[in-house]
Amino acid sequence: MKLLEVKNLKKNFGSLEVIKDLSFSVEEGKVVGIIGPSGSGKSTLLRCISFLEKIDSGELLYMGESAVTTGTDGRANYAEKEKLRQIQRYFGLVFQNFNLFPHFSVIKNVTDAIITVQKKPIDEAMETGRELLDKMGLSDKVDAYPWQLSGGQQQRVSIARALATKPRMLFFDEPTSALDPELTGEILKVIRGLADDNMTMIIVTHEMNFAKNVADYIIFMDDGLIVEEGPPKMLFENPQNGRTQAFLNKFVS
Amino acid sequence: MAWQIMVYKLSEGMLESIKIYTLTLIFSLPLGLIVALCRMSKNWLLRNFTKLYISIMRGTPLILQLMVVYFGPYYIFKITLPRGYRFIAVIIGFVFNYAAYFGEIYRGGIESIDSGQYDAAKVLGYNKAQTFMRIILPQVIKRVLPSITNEVITLIKDTSLAFAISYPEMFTVAKAISAAQTTMLPFVTAGIFYYIFNLLVAYTMEWIEKKMSVYR
Numbered sequence: 229m230k231l232l233e234v235k236n237l238k239k240n241f242g243s244l245e246v247i248k249d250l251s252f253s254v255e256e257g258k259v260v261g262i263i264g265p266s267g268s269g270k271s272t273l274l275r276c277i278s279f280l281e282k283i284d285s286g287e288l289l290y291m292g293e294s295a296v297t298t299g300t301d302g303r304a305n306y307a308e309k310e311k312l313r314q315i316q317r318y319f320g321l322v323f324q325n326f327n328l329f330p331h332f333s334v335i336k337n338v339t340d341a342i343i344t345v346q347k348k349p350i351d352e353a354m355e356t357g358r359e360l361l362d363k364m365g366l367s368d369k370v371d372a373y374p375w376q377l378s379g380g381q382q383q384r385v386s387i388a389r390a391l392a393t394k395p396r397m398l399f400f401d402e403p404t405s406a407l408d409p410e411l412t413g414e415i416l417k418v419i420r421g422l423a424d425d426n427m428t429m430i431i432v433t434h435e436m437n438f439a440k441n442v443a444d445y446i447i448f449m450d451d452g453l454i455v456e457e458g459p460p461k462m463l464f465e466n467p468q469n470g471r472t473q474a475f476l477n478k479f480v481s
Numbered sequence: 482m483a484w485q486i487m488v489y490k491l492s493e494g495m496l497e498s499i500k501i502y503t504l505t506l507i508f509s510l511p512l513g514l515i516v517a518l519c520r521m522s523k524n525w526l527l528r529n530f531t532k533l534y535i536s537i538m539r540g541t542p543l544i545l546q547l548m549v550v551y552f553g554p555y556y557i558f559k560i561t562l563p564r565g566y567r568f569i570a571v572i573i574g575f576v577f578n579y580a581a582y583f584g585e586i587y588r589g590g591i592e593s594i595d596s597g598q599y600d601a602a603k604v605l606g607y608n609k610a611q612t613f614m615r616i617i618l619p620q621v622i623k624r625v626l627p628s629i630t631n632e633v634i635t636l637i638k639d640t641s642l643a644f645a646i647s648y649p650e651m652f653t654v655a656k657a658i659s660a661a662q663t664t665m666l667p668f669v670t671a672g673i674f675y676y677i678f679n680l681l682v683a684y685t686m687e688w689i690e691k692k693m694s695v696y697r
């Protein structure tokens with residue numbers, strides 16, 4: 229089953245065309261890696277499919293349910309608020325710079341949304357929160373505040389926070405880019421663990437080895453377009469497009 | 482006049498000052514939040530009207546504003562207001578003036594919050610009101626607390642401006658006794674009272690700031 233379908237997505241900022249015409253889909257349980265040079269529109273794409281930016285035209289479907297359609301006038305039409313709110317529960321987003329809530333303790337960061345938004349009973353939410361933090365290796369940090377944690381720990385909290393709402397798919401925007409190199413490993417390990425549990429994921433990353441090993445499918449983006457896509461083995465070992473080759477060459481060391 | 486009587490009368494005045502102080506804060510602290518939100522509204526008229534209100538409140542003397550609120554209804558509209566209006570005028574004057582200052586402080590705080598906080602809240606499903614009340618506002622309050630402390634300390638001294646419309650708060654009382662007895666003693670005593678009040682407020686604010694220092 230396709231958990232996400234993106235069709236002919238276009239997004240402009242004023243006169244700047246950031247996403248030009250982009251289509252792809254994600255099957256349940258699969259991991260899609262998105263790579264590409266900085267400024268190519270990867271973050272914007274994730275923000276569009278997370279409803280943080282309004283798209284200009286195209287279609288977005290989640291679990292077969294339509295969130296955005298585009299009529300003959302070429303303008304994007306969003307579904308009604310209630311529908312979007314329901315669809316929003318299908319996905320979670322992990323940010324490059326975590327965006328934890330600094331005034332909440334670790335456990336509150338993880339549980340507040342499910343208590344406030346999803347109206348889960350508090351003890352049930354706490355149980356979920358503790359389990360997730362345990363899984364992230366943070367059981368001793370439950371009552372700490374974000375500023376007391378390392379970047380890697382903060383990112384693990386933010387992954388737990390995203391998982392707490394029980395999304396069907398998770399989007400990652402360069403989850404290790406804000407971390408010191410020695411801390412990226414712990415985050416990649418966590419994401420690899422999620423992949424082993426068959427979590428459906430879209431991961432924007434500059435960690436080429438990681439993308440190669442974890443992703444089922446790679447999309448190479450440049451200048452708001454998908455330049456090349458395919459299984460990692462094919463894309464990394466035998467890239468067809470000159471731009472893909474040039475981009476990948478920068479990572480060979 | 483025996484000094485006990487003087488202290489007693491000043492204490493009565495002090496009670497009035499505290500009344501003005503407390504009511505002003507109770508109304509102007511929340512009202513300031515509304516001012517901040519109107520000032521940042523997408524509605525052109527509302528935004529610019531609020532801007533004008535703030536600039537008048539900050540650009541003219543508070544003492545003049547008090548006089549306009551108190552004497553205005555009579556001189557402009559020929560309305561005679563009941564005797565209790567003096568107190569109401571004091572509160573209206575102070576609340577509207579302080580709400581403007583608090584509004585600008587809150588606005589600075591709100592604008593300093595990283596947009597990523599809104600993004601995270603939205604993806605987690607918080608609606609606008611929940612995002613503001615649970616995620617944004619607590620961080621804003623923590624950030625603006627030092628500026629708020631400045632204002633609430635200034636307000637103690639500002640309550641004495643109610644003498645302009647002869648409201649019997651402590652300074653007005655001190656002035657009256659001093660004039661009748663030709664002595665400076667009431668002013669010195671009132672000064673000491675204001676200072677003690679100040680210390681209590683400063684201590685309270687410090688305590689609140691410490692309480693909030695667990696997070697950043």
Ligand SMILES: Nc1ncnc2c1ncn2[C@@H]1O[C@H](COP(=O)(O)OP(=O)(O)O)[C@@H](O)[C@H]1O
Binds near residue numbers: 241268269271273
């Ligand atoms: N809110 C915005 N307003 C205007 N331009 C933006 C905005 N966000 C991103 N852009 C522009 O869109 C382009 C793509 O940015 P981004 O999606 O962040 O790329 P990437 O994540 O691949 O580095 C860049 O040229 C960037 O300057």
Ligand SMILES: [Mg+2]
Binds near residue numbers: 270271272402
């Ligand atoms: Mg980016």
